[in-house]
Amino acid sequence: MVIKVYIASSSGSVALKKHQQSIVGFLEGNRINFQEIDITMLEEQRLWMYRNIPQDKQPEKGNPLPPQIFSDDCYCGDYEDFFQAKENNTVFSFLGLSSKPSVKDSES
Structure with missing residues (x-):
């Protein structure tokens, strides 16, 4: 499964750039x-x-503006959908992922 984030590198919109950077x-x-x-x-x-x-x-x-998020070829949503999932602590299910990737704590 691949998460795909569609962005526009040459946009003049500061808000659009911030949304892309946030994701x-x-x-x-x-x-x-x-x-x-x-x-x-x-x-x-x-x-x-x-x-x-x-x-x-x-x-x-x-046309729809980036950022737009897909999991493989399945549409997840745009920045507003991502933001809501983040606020509700449901980003991993929003992205179609079963759980947060396990990361070893290196701050010991």
Whole structure:
């Protein structure tokens, strides 16, 4: 199972960049393996992302904005969904993971 985070590296939006950093930072901090996919560089991946976001999560106008999160090819959600899962302490189930990866405590 691969967690995929679709991002836009060349966005001018500060909020969008902060949302992307928040998700990537959480995944890195919890040692969750993930793949970062930059939709500004890969047209095919951008179109795949657009096609695979459920209709009820599509904006009324325009295209969905990154960050968007998938577990393999299953849609997990956008930043707002991630934020809610984080607030509710349910990120691992949100990502389709059974539990937090076991990490040895190195601060002894």
